[in-house]
Amino acid sequence: xxxxxxPKATATNKDEExxxxxxxxxxxxxxxxxxxxxxxxxxxxxMPGLAHLYSGEEAIAVGVxxxxxxxxxxxxxxxxxxxxxxxxxRVDRMFAELLGKEAGYCRGKGGSMHIADQDTGxxxxxxxxxxxxxxxxxxAMSIKMRGSDQVAVCFFGDGAxxxxxxxxxxxxxxxxxxxxxxxxxxxxxxxYTHYRETTAGDLSARSAAFGVPCExxxxxxxxxxxxxxxxxxARARQGEGPAFxxxxxxxxYGHHVGDIQRAYYRSKEEEERWKTQRxxxxxxxxxxxxxxxxxxxxxxxxxxxxxxxxxAGEQFALNAPFPDPGEVExxxxx
Amino acid sequence: xxxxxxxxxxxxxGVREITLGQAIREALAEEMRRDPRVFIMGEDVxxxxxxxxxxxxxxxxxxxxxxxDTPISEAGIAGLGVGGAMTGxxxxxxxxxxxxxxxxxxxxxxxxxxxxxxxGGKLKVxxxxxxxxxxxxRTAAQHSQxxxxxxxxxxxxxxxxxxxxxxxxxxxxTAIRDDNPxxxxxxxxxxxxxxxxxxxxxxxxxxxxxxxxxxxxxTIVATSSMVQIALAAAELLExxxxxxxxxxxxxxxxxxxxxxxxxxxxxxxxxxxxxxYERYGVTAELASVIAExxxxxxxxxxKRMGAMxxxxxxxxVLEDLTVPTAASVVEVAKTLCGRV
Ligand SMILES: Cc1ncc(C[n+]2csc(CCOP(=O)(O)OP(=O)(O)O)c2C)c(N)n1
Ligand SMILES: [Mg+2]
Numbered sequence: 001x002x003x004x005x006x007p008k009a010t011a012t013n014k015d016e017e018x019x020x021x022x023x024x025x026x027x028x029x030x031x032x033x034x035x036x037x038x039x040x041x042x043x044x045x046x047m048p049g050l051a052h053l054y055s056g057e058e059a060i061a062v063g064v065x066x067x068x069x070x071x072x073x074x075x076x077x078x079x080x081x082x083x084x085x086x087x088x089x090r091v092d093r094m095f096a097e098l099l100g101k102e103a104g105y106c107r108g109k110g111g112s113m114h115i116a117d118q119d120t121g122x123x124x125x126x127x128x129x130x131x132x133x134x135x136x137x138x139x140a141m142s143i144k145m146r147g148s149d150q151v152a153v154c155f156f157g158d159g160a161x162x163x164x165x166x167x168x169x170x171x172x173x174x175x176x177x178x179x180x181x182x183x184x185x186x187x188x189x190x191x192y193t194h195y196r197e198t199t200a201g202d203l204s205a206r207s208a209a210f211g212v213p214c215e216x217x218x219x220x221x222x223x224x225x226x227x228x229x230x231x232x233x234a235r236a237r238q239g240e241g242p243a244f245x246x247x248x249x250x251x252x253y254g255h256h257v258g259d260i261q262r263a264y265y266r267s268k269e270e271e272e273r274w275k276t277q278r279x280x281x282x283x284x285x286x287x288x289x290x291x292x293x294x295x296x297x298x299x300x301x302x303x304x305x306x307x308x309x310x311x312a313g314e315q316f317a318l319n320a321p322f323p324d325p326g327e328v329e330x331x332x333x334x
Numbered sequence: 335x336x337x338x339x340x341x342x343x344x345x346x347x348g349v350r351e352i353t354l355g356q357a358i359r360e361a362l363a364e365e366m367r368r369d370p371r372v373f374i375m376g377e378d379v380x381x382x383x384x385x386x387x388x389x390x391x392x393x394x395x396x397x398x399x400x401x402x403d404t405p406i407s408e409a410g411i412a413g414l415g416v417g418g419a420m421t422g423x424x425x426x427x428x429x430x431x432x433x434x435x436x437x438x439x440x441x442x443x444x445x446x447x448x449x450x451x452x453x454g455g456k457l458k459v460x461x462x463x464x465x466x467x468x469x470x471x472r473t474a475a476q477h478s479q480x481x482x483x484x485x486x487x488x489x490x491x492x493x494x495x496x497x498x499x500x501x502x503x504x505x506x507x508t509a510i511r512d513d514n515p516x517x518x519x520x521x522x523x524x525x526x527x528x529x530x531x532x533x534x535x536x537x538x539x540x541x542x543x544x545x546x547x548x549x550x551x552x553t554i555v556a557t558s559s560m561v562q563i564a565l566a567a568a569e570l571l572e573x574x575x576x577x578x579x580x581x582x583x584x585x586x587x588x589x590x591x592x593x594x595x596x597x598x599x600x601x602x603x604x605x606x607x608x609x610x611y612e613r614y615g616v617t618a619e620l621a622s623v624i625a626e627x628x629x630x631x632x633x634x635x636x637k638r639m640g641a642m643x644x645x646x647x648x649x650x651v652l653e654d655l656t657v658p659t660a661a662s663v664v665e666v667a668k669t670l671c672g673r674v
Contacts, residue, residue: 048472048648048649048650049471049472049473049474049648050472050473097648100472100648100649100650100651100652101649106648108647108648108649108651108652109474109475109645109647109648109649109652110474110475110648111472111473111474111648111649112648113473113474113476113477114474114475114476114648126476127473127474127475127476127477128433128434128436128437128476129406130406131476159405159406160406161405162404162405162406162407162410163406163407163437164407164409164410190377190378190405190406191377191378191382191385192378192381192382193377193378193380193381193382193403197403198403198404198405198406199405264381264382265381265382322649322651323649323651323652325651325652325655327652328642328644328647328652328655328656329642329644332643332644332645
């Protein structure tokens with residue numbers, strides 16, 4: 001901000017800032033409600049298969065995607081609902097995909113772990129751990145070859161640090177200065193095993209070995225996530241090459257919706273600590289109040305809006321038709 | 335689901351009904367007790383006992399030095415398995431979903447399968463890779479494939495496809511005692527399948543097919559999950575007065591060609607079913623074995639049935655169309671028997 005700004009401009013900036021944070025707040029809340037409904041759909045046996053919920057990690061997807069343009073790319077993971085929504089997917093079509101309906105983003109062929117939506121730059125969630133590292137880096141290569149100023153973001157969990165392909169592509173991204181941000185969501189667990197039992201050494205040193213700068217971020221603090229992402233995205237857009245964001249976070253639910261007995265691998269106290277002290281939505285809400293950017297009625301309004309949208313989306317999906325059986329053999333080849 | 339032949343071999347011992355998952359756990363535990371060189375490594379195999387809970391209890395008995403949780407590094411753990419096997423250990427590598435053998439494929443195909451031959455028979459790779467197969471779990475295209483054809487194609491590998499708790503236990507013990515790399519596919523939808531299993535030590539030799547149900551009108555050769563489908567189809571066919579003989583090869587390599595051919599010669603008609611993709615699949619090989627070996631006895635072309643040649647779709651209404659069912663097997667059998 002320049003010192004010569006007029007009072008009016010400052011007011012506008014403040015308005016813009018408020019609008020931006022409130023939008024992020026609303027997006028996080030949408031993901032939270034969406035996931036709670038997904039869990040209920042599973043518990044009431046209305047959703048086929050399983051789902052890996054993103055609750056607790058919302059600040060990462062929302063903060064990073066807020067720093068992206070619609071035409072920037074992302075790749076996502078098995079825990080991908082949050083990334084898809086944050087990049088602009090609609091709640092109703094997300095639900096429809098989770099229920100295997102024709103109106104879903106993949107016409108029911110993909111399900112929870114495979115949502116892709118090229119209209120919002122989402123090159124796909126991926127059920128292979130580390131499976132999208134190549135895709136995201138290839139997209140970044142293509143951006144460079146096409147002379148575009150887009151950026152690619154590769155989301156993955158701490159577990160993906162075990163996959164060799166990640167290091168192969170990171171090396172090439174560094175060699176050839178691809179515009180990509182690797183966003184590691186360290187929620188401390190690879191399924192049912194703590195990452196310290198599977199991951200040697202310093203996580204942030206991995207990308208550093210390739211000369212790819214790593215920024216470690218509090219993944220529960222959306223302002224930190226957003227600020228860091230903005231910087232790294234701007235840098236990549238200017239042709240300065242890849243970066244790595246290590247975001248520390250926590251998932252509230254089990255590894256998937258069926259993982260209910262968790263005491264053998266993590267304690268209730270640990271879960272409660274994160275939920276009560278490190279909740280990303282609450283942290284942003286507290287800050288907004290502190291800044292005088294919002295009040296109780298505004299929160300209430302957002303809450304109602306989000307609830308209505310999620311409920312309507314779920315109803316839409318429940319009532320939507322299944323694909324025609326003939327579609328099973330469509331789409332195998334382009 | 336014990337076949338008549340196998341029951342009679344073992345009626346001297348106590349026989350209990352256990353699930354396929356329990357049979358596998360028992361085989362692993364007994365082999366680990368018998369041979370200190372045997373150990374298990376894989377993702378979430380220890381306290382979690384795998385996502386399918388098949389290994390529950392093993393880490394409590396054998397400790398974390400023999401039931402080893404690994405990073406999510408399929409290529410790496412398969413590689414450790416090969417090297418460990420070459421130097422005096424007998425590793426069992428757990429690849430959670432069969433789809434993930436894609437990540438371990440170089441280690442399995444270019445390393446494990448080749449070492450013995452390339453070394454002029456000097457080096458051995460007594461490695462077992464346990465993995466899963468099978469659709470209809472609503473987990474879509476990357477968690478539902480049955481990729482046994484991939485590894486059955488490669489000389490140097492042995493491939494096991496158990497269809498009952500009894501077979502699973504006896505074949506897994508044989509796999510662990512074998513001096514070659516063995517890929518062991520478990521039907522993930524069959525872990526709860528119950529069957530009679532003796533409580534004494536037994537093994538089942540590789541390359542010996544099992545007649546799961548005798549019959550005279552048509553031979554149905556089926557593997558793994560498709561054995562249950564074939565048995566259900568045989569029940570329905572019996573009502574139509576078609577007597578189906580169900581033959582389970584149990585291992586795609588080594589393959590008991592003689593039993594397949596003899597059955598087809600006897601019935602003069604054959605269907606071959608495997609849950610892998612139909613094209614270039616296990617069924618193609620089995621069908622050609624029958625066509626070559628029983629050509630002059632056949633009254634109809636050998637018919638193959640496999641998974642539809644599409645990536646497995648998520649939506650249940652689509653996914654259920656992709657695998658053979660008892661009803662679809664009955665229809666094919668009726669056609670082959672001239673009953674339409
Ligand atoms: C290559 C591969 N191996 C194993 C799995 C099974 N699996 C699914 S999620 C998961 C743990 C992933 O942990 P992490 O990357 O930290 O993501 P999180 O679930 O914590 O978000 C595993 C092992 C898989 N999907 N792909
Ligand atoms: Mg994790």
